[in-house]
Amino acid sequence: MQPVNVEDWPQRSLLGVLGRRSKEALLGLGTPITYPAHQRIVRQGESARYTVLVLAGLVKIVVGTERGKDVVIAVRGSGDLIGEMAALERRPRSAHVIACVPVQAKVIHSRDLVEFLERSPETSLALAKVLSGRLRGSDRRGVDLIAYPAPIRIARTLLEVTGRWGEAPAAGQGLAIPLSQRDIASLAGTGLSSVEKAFRQLEEGGALDRLYRRVLITDVDRLRRFGELSDEIPY
Amino acid sequence: MTVRAPLPPDRGLCAAVNPGTAAGLLRIGTGRFFRSGDVLVREGESTTFVVLLLEGCAKVTATTADGGRALLAIRGAGDLIGELAGFDGEPRSATVTAVGRLRARVAPRAEFHRFLAEHPDAAVAVSRLMAAKLRWSTERRVDFSGYDVAVRLARVLVALVATYGTHTARGWEIGFPLTQPELAALIGAAEPTVHKSLTELRRREILDTGYRRMTIVNLPALRAAAVLPA
Numbered sequence: 453m454q455p456v457n458v459e460d461w462p463q464r465s466l467l468g469v470l471g472r473r474s475k476e477a478l479l480g481l482g483t484p485i486t487y488p489a490h491q492r493i494v495r496q497g498e499s500a501r502y503t504v505l506v507l508a509g510l511v512k513i514v515v516g517t518e519r520g521k522d523v524v525i526a527v528r529g530s531g532d533l534i535g536e537m538a539a540l541e542r543r544p545r546s547a548h549v550i551a552c553v554p555v556q557a558k559v560i561h562s563r564d565l566v567e568f569l570e571r572s573p574e575t576s577l578a579l580a581k582v583l584s585g586r587l588r589g590s591d592r593r594g595v596d597l598i599a600y601p602a603p604i605r606i607a608r609t610l611l612e613v614t615g616r617w618g619e620a621p622a623a624g625q626g627l628a629i630p631l632s633q634r635d636i637a638s639l640a641g642t643g644l645s646s647v648e649k650a651f652r653q654l655e656e657g658g659a660l661d662r663l664y665r666r667v668l669i670t671d672v673d674r675l676r677r678f679g680e681l682s683d684e685i686p687y
Numbered sequence: 688m689t690v691r692a693p694l695p696p697d698r699g700l701c702a703a704v705n706p707g708t709a710a711g712l713l714r715i716g717t718g719r720f721f722r723s724g725d726v727l728v729r730e731g732e733s734t735t736f737v738v739l740l741l742e743g744c745a746k747v748t749a750t751t752a753d754g755g756r757a758l759l760a761i762r763g764a765g766d767l768i769g770e771l772a773g774f775d776g777e778p779r780s781a782t783v784t785a786v787g788r789l790r791a792r793v794a795p796r797a798e799f800h801r802f803l804a805e806h807p808d809a810a811v812a813v814s815r816l817m818a819a820k821l822r823w824s825t826e827r828r829v830d831f832s833g834y835d836v837a838v839r840l841a842r843v844l845v846a847l848v849a850t851y852g853t854h855t856a857r858g859w860e861i862g863f864p865l866t867q868p869e870l871a872a873l874i875g876a877a878e879p880t881v882h883k884s885l886t887e888l889r890r891r892e893i894l895d896t897g898y899r900r901m902t903i904v905n906l907p908a909l910r911a912a913a914v915l916p917a
Contacts, residue, residue: 515825517833518914525825537818540811546822576810577774583817584771588780590824591749591759597831598875599751641832680752 462616464585465531466505469578478505478575481568482558487551493534494549500538502561506530509555510617510630514548514638524638526586527552527631529617536579539565552631593641600680602642606650607679609640614669626661626668654678696741698850699765703812712739712809715802716794721785728769728783735776735796738768743789744863749781756782758872760823761863763851767816773799827874834914836876837884841913843874844894848903857895859903866899888912 461467467475482505487493493504496516506528513526513534525547528534538545539562569576596605610629613636618627631639637647651667654660659674660667669675695701701709716737721727727738730749740762747760747768759781762768768783773796794802803810826846830839844861852859865873871881888894893909895902903909907917 515829517829519833521833523829523832525828537815537821541815541818546825570807573804573810576814580774580814580817583814583821584775584777587771587817587821587824588775588777590821590828591780594759594824594828594831594875595749595751595757597828598757599753599755638832641828 461531462529464582464616465529466533466575466578466582467531469581471574474572474574474578477572478568479558481505481564482560485557485559487555487557489551489553491551491555492548493551493555493557494545494547496545496548498545500535500543500545500562502559503536503539503565504534504549505558505560506532506534507556507558509557510552511549511555512552512631512635512639514550515546516548522548522638523641524635526589527613527617527639533579533582536565537583540569552635597641602640602646603650603653604679605640606636606642606647607654607675608681609636610654610669611672611675611679611681613639615672618669621664621666621668625663626670627672628666628668696765699763700739700767700809700812700816701765703815704806704808708806708809711802711806713741713792715739716792716798719791719793721789721791723785723787725785725789726782727785727789727791728779728781730779730782732779733772734769734779735773737770737773737794737796737799738783739792739794740764740766740768741790741792743791744786745783745789746786746869747781747783756872757875758869759827760820761847761851761865761873763863767813770799770813770817772796831875836874836880837887838912838914839874839876840870840881840884841888841909842915843870844901844903845906845910845913845915848906848909852903855902857902857904859906861901861903863899863901865901 470478493511508530510527510529512524513528515523515525517523534549535545596608613631614627614629617630620627633647634644637644651660657674659669659671659678661670695709695713701712727745742764745762745768746758747762748756748758751757772779803813830842847861847863848859851863852861867882868878871878889896893905895904910917
């Protein structure tokens with residue numbers, strides 16, 4: 453795992469939005485922790501006494517339903533604060549949070565977070581901005597579910613996830629899709645077989661390639677066309 | 688003769704803050720009336736004003752590529768509308784339209800943010816209300832993937848009662864003028880299927896409906912139909 457001395461946090465993450473001083477102060481809170489891949493970080497239904505600030509790696513937010521079918525509703529990565537609303541409101545956790553890959557993070561006790569937010573109105577405002585982005589994203593996903601068929605939803609999900617968290621294993625080769633096909637299917641609200649079919653079609657169309665034992669998006673423009681997206685839409 | 692000021696909404700932002708802050712909210716910006724069908728906020732615009740709904744209801748919709756409209760949410764008295772743009776500077780993500788007559792305060796972003804800076808209880812409340820909107824949005828998506836239409840309908844009715852229900856002699860009244868097509872749009876289902884499910888709920892005496900009125904007569908039974916604990 454890479455050391456976490458980054459200056460560049462993803463721009464839609466909390467650390468990406470904060471100014472230097474608040475960012476350094478926030479990074480000074482909490483206890484360092486690492487989670488292996490597939491470890492459950494937060495359990496749905498538990499009382500929330502802490503938040504997790506992700507420094508490196510990727511996590512998925514999964515809602516368990518009464519009928520046993522789990523739904524991946526979001527992905528979060530470095531710079532993101534997880535579960536802060538449940539912790540601030542002392543509500544039970546509304547979802548599971550599971551590490552997709554090894555994760556480096558800080559665990560911050562709710563009490564410390566509340567005190568920090570009271571000292572730092574800039575951070576409260578930044579949190580509101582991040583929350584706005586999440587709400588917009590959730591609604592956009594909701595519209596896609598009703599408005600578009602599976603292949604387009606899959607393409608859009610791949611674009612968003614790869615665009616935000618895809619790593620380039622080697623320059624010019626493309627961006628690695630950071631989630632399993634099963635998780636892509638859940639996030640896109642489709643069946644696994646639809647994702648398998650879409651991957652084959654994308655590979656035949658030259659937008660996807662398998663390299664270095666990873667699956668890469670090698671042609672973003674082609675993927676955008678697959679997702680029926682024009683330039684204006686921010687995926 | 689003195690005219691008494693209307694009471695503040697007993698839910699939403701006004702109910703989540705101190706009385707002094709609530710009084711301030713009722714004076715924020717400008718008082719406005721909207722008629723049925725008036726657009727409060729339009730998708731794609733770069734405006735940043737905020738609307739605090741005092742009386743009446745509104746629909747939140749977004750356009751789909753084929754020109755259709757998706758019904759994302761409902762807003763009622765006490766709800767805040769349009770606060771996202773003021774925080775993140777992005778264009779409006781949805782259109783908000785008045786359903787019936789509406790009374791509201793409309794405040795420019797700068798004045799609203801100044802108010803939040805001066806009233807920390809309001810700042811916290813706004814974050815909580817945004818988190819509640821995110822929970823609603825997420826629930827609709829999870830329901831869509833996980834449950835059939837009958838269950839989704841029951842679940843959305845349970846959610847509407849929890850947020851907007853008032854207890855009357857008849858039961859829990861969703862004082863919300865939602866038509867059958869709107870209900871179908873809200874859960875992303877075809878209207879005939881929703882009609883069938885509503886008929887079934889009426890037959891089982893779980894639900895009683897009138898013109899733009901819905902009363903949950905048997906809430907435990909509705910929760911069971913929604914695959915929720917009693």
